[in-house]
Amino acid sequence: MGITLELIVFLILAVFIVASSILAVTTKRILRAATYLLFVLFGTAGIYFQLNYSFLGAVQLLIYAGGITVLYVFSILLTSSQGDRAEKLKNSKMFAGLLTALAGLVICLFLTLKNTFLPSHFEHGELPVSAIGMSMMSGEKYGYILPFEVISVLLLACIIGGILIARKR
Amino acid sequence: MEYTILILLLPFLSFLVLGLAGMKMSNRLAGTIGTVVLGIVAVASYYTAFDYFAAGRGADGTFPTLMPYNAVWLPISESLHIDMGILLDPISVMMLVVISTVSLMVHIYSFGYMKGERGFQRYYAFLSLFTMSMLGLVVATNIFQMYLFWELVGVSSYLLIGFYYTKKEAIAASKKAFIVTRFADLGFLVGILFYGYYAGTFTFTPQLQMLASAGAMIPLALGLMFIGGAGKSAMFPLHIWLPDAMEGPTPVSALIHAATMVVAGVYLVARMFPLFIGYAPEVLHWVAYVGAFTAFYAASVACVQSDIKRVLAFSTISQIGFMMVGLGVCTSADPHDGGLGYMAGMFHLFTHAMFKALLFLGAGCIIHAVHSNEMSAMGGLRKYMPVTHITFLIACLAISGIPPFSGFFSKDEILTACFAFSPVMGWVMSFIAAMTAFYMFRLYYGIFWGRENKELHARHVPHEAPLSMTVPLIFLALVTCGAGFIPFGEFISSNGQSYTIHLDSQVAITSVCIAVVAIAVATWMYLRERQPVADQLAKTFKGLHRAAYHRFYIDDIYQFVTHKVIFACVSTPIAWFDRHVVDQFMNFLAWCTNASSEEIRSWQSGNVQQYTRVFLGGVLVLVLVLLLI
């Protein structure tokens, strides 16, 4: 298997994502963490693009990068106080967290890599947005009208709930 | 003979009436009810005896065994059941007479003796109860009925010994009496269980093939039953309760602890005699050995006691020993050939009941007069209490075996039987008979002659007892004088056939001589004010004297065993174990639960990160568990 452009792009993305994820959870300053998160989200979107899921990538950028990260930044600024930067970790706690996470990582990776998935048949070519739309609005099998409706209720409830909690009184 | 049921029912009714309504009655009424009922019972008993013996012998030359009543009371299994009924045969009829006579005398006597006592009604109620149970015991149609009434007499004895329930000694004595006999009854019960299982019946006449196939179990059963008998009849080493039982009112001692209940063991052996002879002669001989040793032991203790009731108690033990020996030395059921002892034993039972009751009632008069049991408070009473004196003397002569008093005849028969069994036994028993004569006359002189406690008598002049008390004395004295001439063998013998008593002159002369010598020694030692010989002897054999006075420390051994061993080494540790090990174990479980609850408290630290760490850890562990196991 030769080194293709795709692979190079993927490798760059992968290194970028992994590095940003790790930095996002280790950096001591929370605003930087949010920034690294943004990088991760961008990287993820890149992966979606690479997988030819442009729509998904776009959604990712719009909602996550565009919406949520901004929310984070605002709320970080809103809640920042003196103690935030001088975050000091107790070693034992960090160690326990690290240990559990590493154990989980090892187990999951081991099982994932050992598993023989079905033979992959990667198909190039962009997903037509109309197909997405058709599925989204279909009530047949592999149609998503019902989840779509339910998630709308969820969003409504979350809006009501979020406002309820966050508003002044 | 359906009327015999009255013999049981009347005392029971009287018990119920007196027990339930007694509190509302006057003393006189209660006493009268009890006495009248007993009078009727006595009449019924005499009539029964008359009726029974007058009916004559059956074709086989024996008096028939009658069962006017017998009904299933408690079924045990298909074949086994406990019956209630009335059985009449020569010995039970004889016992009916003895019991109702003595009981009647005691009822009459108690009028005077218990006059003005608190609980007079209760006393008569208990007496009725006792009489009922004792009569029930002797007319039992089966061994279980006998056991049942056996327990009842035990309880009535308990109640009567503890009559003065505010007195510490009385409480202790009643308890002791009950528990010791109860312990012996355990043997009886187990014996009955063995018997019932192997004989397939509780009646006294089991099927022979059942017995034959039972092998060694029947002797075992009989031996265990004898333990019960030994307890009730105060055989060594189960005798310890009897001397203490003298804490009860004296008439009670006369009735229960001298004449009737204590001979229940003898009666039991006699009742089972055919089985003993047929299947367990070696056990029967053990009965004899135990009886002989007890007789000797009790006689030697009696020689040094100073409490007159205790002397009489030990004398009773000793005399019961004689009866047991009489039964035990039998080697066959034929009175002409080694079976004489049966008749002799029963005869002695009969005569002894009369003269021992007389002795006790006499002692009661004396105690009534001087308000003490101790010989030191007496002496020289012959001047004050002539009737008591004479009747007491008669009884003493009877028990010592001086003709023509009844004791002579019966004791002589026993000695004859002993000599027939083995000369050693004969001489041993003769020697004990001598001891009997000695201590009885020591007692007699100590009370009526000897050193008089003038100080006390001056302060409180002893007087003769009232008529209600002396009449029974005189009656019993008359019986004692005459009973020896009853042709006892005509009525009762080991095989039921008629047996004519004939005195073995050699034995008779020997025994009389021995008795006379013993009385002479006693006279020499105790007749006068000053008793140098006795004091000297007591000094010389100080250790022995003290040991005998303390009844050879048997009581102390029991005391040790019960308090130090049973209570301190068994019960207390068990109770401790229960509270601190078994119970604590349950508490320990609870403690463990609580402790582990405290221990895992830190899991719920309140830190959400730790929560999720546990969450993930749980997931991973489950994955590993599923994949690795």
Added chain:
Amino acid sequence: MRPELSLIAVILLLFFFDLFAKGKARDYFQPLACVLMAVHVLVNVVPSREAFSLFGSMYQYVPMMSIVKTVMAIGTLVVILQASNWLVGDDTRHKQGEFYVLLLSTLLGMNFMISAGNFLMFFIALELASVPMACLVAFDKYKHHSAEAGAKYILSALFSSGLMLYGISMLYGTTGTLYFDDMAARLSGTPLQVMALVFFFSGLGFKISLVPFHLWTADAYQGAPTTVTGYLSVVSKGAAAFTLMVILMKVFAPMVAEWQTVLFWLIIASITIGNLFAIRQQNMKRFLAFSSISQAGYVMLGVIGGNAMGMTSLVFYLLVYLAANLAAFGIVNVIERNSGKLDMDDYNGLYRTNPKLAFLMTLALFSLAGIPPFAGFFSKFFIFMAAFSEGFHLLVVIALLNTIISLYYYLRVVKAMYINPSDAPIATFRSDGYTRLSLVLCMAGVLLLGIASSVYDGIHLFSFGL
């Protein structure tokens, strides 16, 4: 889809009422909510007998689901009744509308969760059931405890849904479908699928609060408003338990040995640890939280057998548990409202001052402890029977031994109310009509559900189709 549609109608009506009602009309908010809920219950009380699926199996229906939904709706009705005296408080009066909408949307989520035929549908419904719940937990937003509880709840929920999603993704990766029916045919029990099963399981385990996914429970229960706690402990838990059973039986049928092992250990852990924590709790809500953890373990006994008897007894158990636990929470709530007291020690001598409440509490606790003739005894017996019938003897014995511990802590409360002396007992008060109505409903359940076998028989009639 009758329950869902009528529920959406109720939500919308309340929502618009909240938007448009002004002034005095708002006083009718509570009666309206109660009546609407009652109507909702009545509309759905008779299940249709046919099993069917809609939206290309996205939505599935078997009669038993309808029964569970009705049970949950009854529970919600009771919760709304009990919420009344809390909602009219100054802090919350203006938030009634939000309360109803949030509460009912979680209920809607549960209904969809129960009927889901696809993991996507299931996931969204689950989130619909839990995210608004976080808002409810944090409803008393000026109370730090409530806020803290809300934060813990939402963080734990996010974490667990992350893990669950990971599990679902692996299931998808190994089978290529998210539809329940298709997946059941393609599962083979490879190690990765086993891992995925456990990860998935943890998500529902979180909602049912099985050990070790339970640690949020006590904190959230304690911090949340008491009525919400009651709702969490009964309705939310019950719906999740039933869903878990449906999915395990339908989807993971090929991996039955694996999930039975998982359940085996989780049941033991839940019952035991829930009990061990409960015995030294002082706060009533926290105490009931741990009791509910251990109850969840008992509920799972109905799942582990995986048979019709188990299903029937599980639903019956949920119904009975609903009556008893909501009664207990209702009483805790009304006492908290009237005296502000929540500690077990505060309950000392309650019988002297409020005998009726104390008596009802006793009955509720006895039912929870499984003491006849109250319904809890029957439901416990049946659920043990169900597990036993599949050969889980040891498990049943362990669960039975644990009932002793649970009896101990239930009796602690009884002891406090009846036996312990108190210098300052809770003053005598008269509870409001709504609460009384709710308690009457619960007590009717506690007393009659067991004795009258028709309820169980009715459930039994519909225990098919899975």
Added chain:
Amino acid sequence: MNILSLFVLVPLLMLLGLWLSKSINQIRGVMVAGSTALLGLAVALVFMYLGERASGNTAEMLFMADYVWYAPLNIHYTIGVDGISVAMLLLSAIIVFTGTFASWRLQPLTKEYFLWFCLLSLGVFGFFICIDLFTMFMFYEVALIPMYLLIGVWGSGRKEYSAMKLTLMLMGASALLLAGILGIYFGSGATTMNILEIAALHNIPFEQQCIWFPLTFIGFGVLGALFPFHTWSPDGHASAPTAVSMLHAGVLMKLGGYGCFRVAMYLMPEAAQELSWIFIILTTISVVYGAFSACVQKDLKYINAYSSVSHCGLVLFAILMMNSTASTGAILQMLSHGLMTALFFALIGMIYGRTHTRDIRELNGLMRIMPFLAVGYVIAGLANLGLPGLSGFIAEMTIFNGAFMNDDVFHRTVTIIACTSIVITAVYILRVVGKILYGTCTNEHHLKLTDATWDERLAVIFLVVAVAGLGLAPFWISDMIHESVLPIVSHLALN
């Protein structure tokens, strides 16, 4: 309506009546009416039962009725009685009746007290009439739980601790029992909960029996004070109020023996035979151990509680002997122990109510002060130590005779060991009688005390008459029990 159902209905009506009653007199009225009705019912039932039998009805159970309850689970409300249950019902009715009078003057919260009291008796009666495993178990638990409040609220001394311990231990036992019942049900093919039908099926595999038998036996045995699970009994009895002690020792502990016999032994005969030796050893220990422990106790109730351990041990001992005689004896012993222990506890309660102490070192000379109670106490004591003419004797003798019918060394040995208890019993009974009743009273305060009131006299006299009646004329009841024991015992002997 089936007469048996009345036994459940009457307590229910009593509960209702109590609920509605407003004054102490109404409460008393309800209780007296109800308990008298129950007593009358029980007596009527005895006669009806005997009449049926006399007219040749040989069915194992009479007055059967069967109502389906939980059809899917084969749970029925099946009722029926044989001689054993009739005897137990009579016993329960007597105790409830006398218990009512023994708590005549109870204060405070009289109404609540009687409510729980009625619930307890409801459970007891239900237990004895049911022959469906589930229903039986349900009533069993109904009978247990009121104990907690009855002791905890109205008790004395360390009541909370005792009540909790008692409840937890008994409920722990019933947890085992539940497992046992499920084991029986599923072991027999899960087709029926009816005891008679399960026994007739007789198809529980032996290996399963060996698991479920011990669980069931221990489950019931704890209530029957089986060593080493008896420790709830002393504390529980010591703390309980009078009538509760009566009911508990008099009736509840009988549930244990009855259950062991009717359920454990009857349904799992093979395992019973295989494993009986373990339990025989335990029960023998109970018998002797309880008696020895009683010898050194200082609290009257403790003495009696340990005595109960000993006597109830004898019940279990007897049923393990597996023959009709011993089993009859066991039932007789239950009756007898129920009556005399109730009498004992009633008297102790009455004495305690006056002297406010139960410590035998502080009591003496009561015979002079309260002769009625003292005489009652002596009678109870005599019954306890097996005096002929009172109930204890016949029961013990039947048991020992029955036990002796097993002619191997092991059974013989344990029987003889068990027999020794009658001596030890005498020791502790007489010790108490001697200490507290006899002697002279040294406590001035006690001198002013009064004797029993009319309600107390009524309770005591009633019980004494019952004890004596059973002891004097045992044949009719013994026959009745014996023939009912036979099917069960023959089932045991089938193998």
Added chain:
Amino acid sequence: MIQMEYYLVVSTIMMFAGIYGFFTRRNLLAILISVELILNSVDINFAVFNRFLFPGQLEGFFFALFAIGVSAAETAVAIAIIINIYRNIRNIQVKNMNELNG
């Protein structure tokens, strides 16, 4: 052509990085950021599986799509709650969040 497993490795690392962050961060918002990582990684999984293994239907795709939406909603609510906490105690440190315990 890129192996599918490479993507899975990346997503798994991202996931456990998020988990690690969840376990160790002190600030509630930082924890929430870690959660985003977790959820995001799962979305990758779905997309990758869909694209590589089961391109016939769009199940994974839609799952990822909906998951993004749901996680956005969740984040919003979570942030609202955190802000509420800040309003209550002027602090969003985890260490101040253990009043409820035991």
